[in-house]
Each structure stands twice: as C-alpha cells, then as structure tokens.
Amino acid sequence: MNLTLRVWRQKDQSDKGRMVTYKVEDVSPDMSFLEMLDVLNERLILEGDDPIAFDHDCREGICGMCGMVINGVAHGEQRATTTCQLHMRHFEDGAEITIEPWRAAPFPVVKDLVVDRSAFDRIIQAGGFVSVPAGSAPDAHSVPVRKEDADAAFDAATCIGCGACVAACPNGSASLFTAAKITHLSLLPQGQPERLSRAKAMVDQMDAEGFGGCTNTGECTAVCPKGIPLDAIAQMNSDYLKANAK
Amino acid sequence: MKYTEGPEIRDTKAPDGPIEERWEKRKFSAKLVNPANKRKLNVIVVGTGLAGGSAAATLGELGYNVKSFCYQDSPRRAHSIAAQGGINAAKNYRGDGDSIYRLFYDTVKGGDFRARESNVYRLAQVSVNIIDQAVAQGVPFAREYGGLLDTRSFGGAQVSRTFYARGQTGQQLLLGAYQALERQVAAGTVEMHTRHEMLDLIVADGRARGIIVRDMVTGEIERHLADAVVLATGGYGNVFFLSTNAKGCNTTAIWRAHERGAYFANPCYTQIHPTCIPVSGEYQSKLTLMSESLRNDGRVWVPLRKNDERAPGDIPEEERDYYLERIYPSFGNLVPRDIASRAAKNVCDEGRGVGPGGLGVYLDFRDAINRLGRDAVEKKYGNLFEMYERITGENPYDVPMRIYPAVHYTMGGLWVDYDLQSTIPGLFVIGEANFSDHGANRLGASALMQGLADGYFVLPTTIGDYLANGPYGDVDEEAVAEAEIKVRNKIDRLLSVNGTRTPDSFHRELGRLMWDYCGMERTEESLRKALERIPELREEFWQNVKVTGTAEELNQVLEKAGRVADFFDLAELMCLDALVRTESCGGHFRAESQDADGEALRDDENFAHVSAWEHTPDGPVLHKEPLEYEYVKMTQRSYK
C-alpha cells in the first residue's frame, strides 16, 4: 500500500516546528506502524536527510516508550494498543496519516516526535512507592490479600507510563497516570500506611508540574493501551480529599 | 581468528565449606562500611532494569552516593519490563516437594552443568527473600481465593514454584524496583541520569573509577567518577538483529568494559526461546515472545505429513504430531527452552513446519479451552492472546498460535567472581550482563530471580567489602582524558565516513549471518565462515556506513551506528568461543556433538569449564575456569 504522511518535524526544543509531508510506498499490511516509519527513515538517511526521531524500545507494547498522536488519536484509533503494536493492516491504501507528538506543556518536545516525560518520574518520586528497605520484608504469606483486591490492584498497576492519557485529555491532565499508581497501592494492605500522604503528595506534584485539571471526559481511558479504568481517578480523589480533611 | 590460551582461573572467591553455609560465611566475612563513610563513597550504576534498578535503590537506601544511568527516557522502561511469565522462588508454598536444594539442582541441571554450584545455591537461597521483598513493595502477584500467592509450573521443573502477575511479571517487578529507585531519588541518595548512554569505562591505577557517557539529547560527552562502577546493562541478543530484546538493547557498555580489561565469559551461550511469533517479512524489526507459561496449557504440534497445506482445524487428531509429548513423555510440552527450540527447528527442517516459509509450529489451546472453558483460559492468558492477535491478526481462541524460536537471552556476559566483581577491581557486573548463574541454558522465570537477587541482596553486600577500603581518592586525569578522547574519536569517525549504507542495513546483515552460522545449530564450517565474513562486513561498515546529522544533537542514527560497531566485535568473539567449544551444551549446539537421538552431547572431560576471554592488542586470550561439582552429579540431561 502507498501512504501520505504528514509528520511533525521540530529540530530541538527551541525550534518552532512544522508539519512535513512524506510519501511512503510499498507498505506491507503486516508491518507495524513503527516498522513503516523505519522504512521511511532508512530512505531519508540514504537521501542525506535527517530521519524522523521517535521514541521506541521494546516494540511489544509494555515499555511505554513509544507514543504518537496518529490522525488525532493518541496511539492511533485501534483500542488498547500502543503505537508499536499498531499494524498497517488497519489503514487503507492511499490513506493520509497525520502524526504528531504528545502535546502538553509538561511534556516539552525534545525533537520531532520525542517528548520529555520526566514529569511522570517526579510524580512517582513524590510518593508512588511503599517504603520498604531491601531485606526488611516479612514473609510474603504473612498478609493474605483478597483475590479481588489483588486483581484490581493489578489492573491499575499495568499502567505503562506512556503518557497517552495526557496527550488525549482535552485538559492536558495527568490524572489517569497518577490515579493508576495511587489506586494500585491503596488497594493493597502493603500500601495502607502511606496511603493518604501518598495521594496528597502525588496529586500536589502533578499540579505543580503544570498538568491540567480532570473534568472526567473519559478521553484518557479510551486511548489507554492498558485500559486503566476511569474509577481509578475517583479512588485518587477520595484519598486526596481524605488526606486534605485530616 | 587467532587466540592464545592464558592461565586458568582458579579462585572465584567463593567461600568453602558446606554449600548451604557459603553465602552466610561470605556475608559475615565481608567488611562493613560505617554509615558516616557511606556518604563519602560514590557508586555508579549503569542500567535500570531489575538488577540495576534494585541495586541503585538498595545502595541508595544503604546510604551510598549513587548515580544511576539509563539510555531510555525513564528508568521504568528497561527491558526487564517485558518479561512475561514469572519468577522462580523456592518457597514451597504448595508443599509439592520444592526446596532450596531442588531449585539449586534444577538450575544446575537446566544449565547443562556449566554453572557454578556456589553461585547457583546462593541464588536459590535468596530467591525466597525476593518474593517477600516484592510483596512488601506492593507487587500485585496473582493470588488464590484464600488470599495467598498463586504459583504455576514452568519449563525444566516438575514443581510449581513460579510466582507471576498475569503475563506481566517483569513489568510488575520492575515497577517495584523503579518505585524503590524513585524513592531514593526523592531522598537525594540517587542522582538519576536518563537518556545517557555509557560509551566507555574509566580505569585508573588498575581500578574502575568512572564512566564516559553521552547525553543523548544534547550530545555532550560527560565524565562521571566514582569509587566503584556497577554494570547492569543487560544482554547482547540484539547481535542477531532480530531478537525479543528491546530495540535499544546493546552490548556497548559491557563490550567497552571488556576492551578495558574485563573478561568476557561464555559469549557463545545464547538462549533461543521456543515460543515467539514467527517472522512475517523482510521489514521485521523485532520478534515478540509469547510467554513460556503458555506451554502449561498449550500443546505443541505439527502435521505428520510434510508440506501439509491444510488449515490446522482440518487436520484430524491422528494426523497431528505432538512431537514434544511424543519424544519427551515425562516433561512433555514443558521441556527446557533449548530442547523445545531445537525440536521445533528439527520438525521445520523436515519440512513439517507451518505458516509462511514453513518456519513455525502450532501451539494449540483447543484442548485447554475444552477442558477448562474459554473464560479460565482467558483469565490466565488473556493479555498474551490479545498481543498475539494484534500482531498477527489471528485469533488464538479459534486458530492455534503459530510460534517459532527466536533469540531471547544471553547466558554469557562479563566474567564475575562470587562477589559479582569482574576482573577489573571496582567493576561489578549484575543481571544478564554477567555470566554467572545460568550455565549454558537458563530456565524460564530465572532471569527475574537472578536480576533481583543480584540487585537487592548480593551486590549490596559484596560491594561493601570493596568499598570498605575506599574512598579511592582522586582519579588520574590522564586516564579520564584518554577515555574521553577515545569516545570522541569514535563518534567523529562514524560521522565522517558518509557512505551509502545505513547502520540498520549492516545490523540486519550481521544478524542474518549470526542466525545462519551461529544460531540454533553451529558447525565448525559455519563458524569458520562467520569468522571470515564478519571482519569483511566490519571493514565495509567502517568504509561505507552513512550517519546523518551531527554529534551535538539527538541523533538516533549515530546512537545506532555506535552500537552496531560494537556488535561486530562481539559477534566475532561469540563465533570464536562457539568454535573453540566443540561440545554441545544447553543453548550451544554443535552439530558435530550429538547422541544417537540428536540430543546435545556434552564433553565434560574437555569442556567442564567457563571460557573467560581477555581482550588484548594481540587478540583474544582464553582463560579457563574449571567447574567442579561437589553436590550435583554431572549426568547427561534427560527430560524423557
């Protein structure tokens, strides 16, 4: 299949950036989206052009490194799929595809489609952990955990930190990311001692990073490759309100 | 390629005495560092996977000044995150006869008697603490209705000792380590450097004293000095271009350390994982693993007839060959990885493979779905099935999966002693980057165990013994400058070639060559061919590679070119090691050395040793470390 790509090109953080059009020919439907970009990049290199920079690593949908807004949708229209797992069979021959980086002030563009997501690390630093030094843990069976709680905690813990939630949110909010970690830990007995202080610290850090506020539009969960449910945000709000009431 | 033989390595620093007391003994004999001094000691940890992340977090917690580096944009992305199946631990929560000794035994046997007993025993001992630690951190392992941890069985074991978190165990364990690491970053004990790639090791006065890194955003070459350096930079499976490794995984850090004097052990030991999604075309950029845990309920088969073009559903039961169950009745579909992979290769070589090019076998869940119900199967493997469907466009609930072996893990790595210290004092190597615990074949669910054992429990103790004699004072400026210049020169050289081929095209060709000549089956002839071809290709690379852009910007082509350059050198050493080791063992199968049934035939008389390669200007020097087995009797492995 043959495609026309409109790609955001931006040399570095200070560059203004612009959309550039490329033609890609002989794309196989079995290629992944990133493999299609690889093919284009190989050509650009040989032509002496700067290839399109994009983040990617595991290419199996778990590291959370890749991510681009494809035709206006974070990670593309295929549900519960990261960009690296998106395959060209979902596009039509002759299609025009718009590719943009995640857009959010706390995610400045580093180059082309590469953005800086270190704000997420700082949100985790604020409290996204259980304080337990190596070697100090009691036997794993000393505290049983209801299967339902363990499963629900797992569902929240599957967040890959890709940032699609922020990219898709009309408010540029990082609530789903932050809530996923808060929910994961607050559903488990191990997370209880730090539960409220964690919620407060993480939410405050999220706000300090310059993310927008949540208005529960649900755009985040719709594009989330791991389908983190929206009620994680309610859990976060509940813990946050309780922390502030204290 | 010429090599010479150097003196044997006799002392691995493992304490003597009864095996179950050795680690206790070492912990007691290791010098302690008083808390006030820890703050004055600087440690560099490169890599933030299970080993590096947990090590940096633990060292920070202990009070050392830690600097942590990773090439990704966040430490949470390290490729440990992609491990699916689980983590072994000798908890014996099931009461099914498991014990530390049995895990030790299984691992030594699974590694085809090419691992050190002392190390493996320690690994089995520490395994139980890992589960405790992870649970306390909030890792949401699978649980049963009673609220206790669930386990499953994995290849190479007849007990159920694998703890798991659906098909994302690596992710959950890594996030646990990542969170512990970020906690230390917040506490100020760990300084995090993301998007930084280590390009050289600084060795001064015979000690590892720091690293040279490139800031991948600005291109700046930076020097970072310390009292000890820990490499946790993972394996080198990407030398094959196509592997289950992440695209960024590379050998540069360990290879440059090797060039600085660290011995490289058993480079030819490569694990080919039996259950990966087959290649679909020339453009393929990586291979995706389907967890080995699928073999618990999936049955592997191919048509009895050659070139059978029928759809799998149209092939009646009696015309199917469940070859693993047929050949290995006692382990069946759960034979170790090396055996399952070679069996798949053999049936495909016979012309009975399925799918495009006949490079695939079926992994069928029909019987499991009939027995357990679709819901139960979905609960266990739902995310894996989804992943398969996304990639292939086929629904494994209706059509059997097609799988084929792919490069997955490298058992070889930098040589380390019992303390995980390399041959360069002050350079410690942990996780997949070292060679120590898996012998010639790693059992499923043991990589996570080893990475975390090294990072949380072993290294933090043993490195203290080295640091107790520190701080090691100012670093010789000349050594630092020399390393920095070397790095700059290499980058300049890559940028100045301006040829007509991309780094990826060279990498693809090298990978193809390695897969054909040094892959699942190796022969003297194929290895000699590879050793002839690799230098030619490397020569062409340095004459004809095209690297666009400049050194002072985010330049992914330059990053790639630097990594490919190191893969050439490593590939050569791998082939040499494979050539010298004329026996078959574990993941290293020499066609010349097989028994009547086509099984790997070890040569314990000549090869019961670790091959540790030293890099010298006059070519590689081989140092053998003899392996002695006091507890486990060396036998021909049998899973029949």
Place this chain on the structure above:
Amino acid sequence: MAVTGAVMVSFLVLHMLGNLKIFFGRDSFNEYAHWLRTLLEPFAPYRTVLTILEIGLVVAVVLHMWAAISLSRRAGKARPVKYVARKSQANGYATHIMRWGGVTIVLFVIWHLLDLTFGVVNPEGFNSAPADRMISGFDPSRWWVTLIYFVAVVMVGMHLRHGIWSAFQTLGWANRDRNKALRATAGLVSIVLVIGFLLPPLAITFGVVK
C-alpha cells in the same frame, strides 16, 4: 465544581417540584410562590429564607463558573500548542459540551429571569401573579419561547448527566462496584429533571393547562 453543582442540582429539584404545582391550578402555584416568600414568618421577616437561598444559589453559580473558567485556563496552559488533527475517542457527546453548554445555560438563565422572574420580556409584566406570567409566557402564540425552553432544558439535562456523574467521580464516590449505579443515578436524575421542567411549558403551549 462538584459541590457547587450539587447545590444547583438540589435547587433544580425543588424548582421543578414547584413548577409542577401548575398542574394543580393557578392558585396552588401562586400559593407556593407566596409560601416561599413567607417561609419562617413571623420568626423572620418576609423573604428571609428565599433571599438566603437566592444568595446561596448565586454564590454557587459564581463559584461554579469561576471553577470552570480556571479549569479551562489551566487546560489552555497545559496545552499551549494545539493538535493539527484531533479526534475524540470517548463515548458520549455530553462530555464535550460542558463548557459551551455551560455558557448557553447562563444565557438562558438570564433570559429566564427576565421572562418569568422579573417579567421584563413577559407579556404580563412584573406586577402579576407568577402563574399568570407562566401561562401567558408559554401561550401557544409564543411557541418559539417554548422551543427555546425546550432546547435549553435538554441542554441542561445533558450538562447534568455528565455533571452529576462527574461530581461522583470528583468526590471520590465512584468505584468499580458502584459505577453502574452511579451512572444510572446521574442519568435518571437528569431525565426526571428534564421531563419535570418540560411538562409545564409543553402542557401550556398545547393547551392542556390554561
């Protein structure tokens, strides 16, 4: 937003119940209006309670708008560079019309006050019985007023459907077990309010209530 929204929803419920009095005749409706003003008399002067409620309501409206404006400004700051292409993936159009829907509702409320409270744009004028204003206001000849009301009330309903559920989220009441029930509650409250508010004007316009 959740708390001020909740205040307004409670107001709407009472308002709707009051409106429905029109079906019991003009007197019943007028008495209700009178009762509102004389509540707690003689303990408190005429209109005390109503004034307090009105002030509370105005405060809620102002705070609600302030919160909306600051959220919207934060959103603007959080995304200084807009997407070239943008495609919504969430189900439900209601979520996308909260802001413009809110503005529309404000405009409507102004008209509504001018019409039925102050009588400025009402044929009966200010000095008239509330029931007369209402019945003349929705006279069949003024069908377009009814139409405006219809559109506006439906708009309010959509605003509420998302708003009420969103409040449950914001207050942290939603969770995986309760989610369905909460969504249903939000939907039910919205529908009841829409129907309750539309019945009187439609009944008047179609001549059921005279």
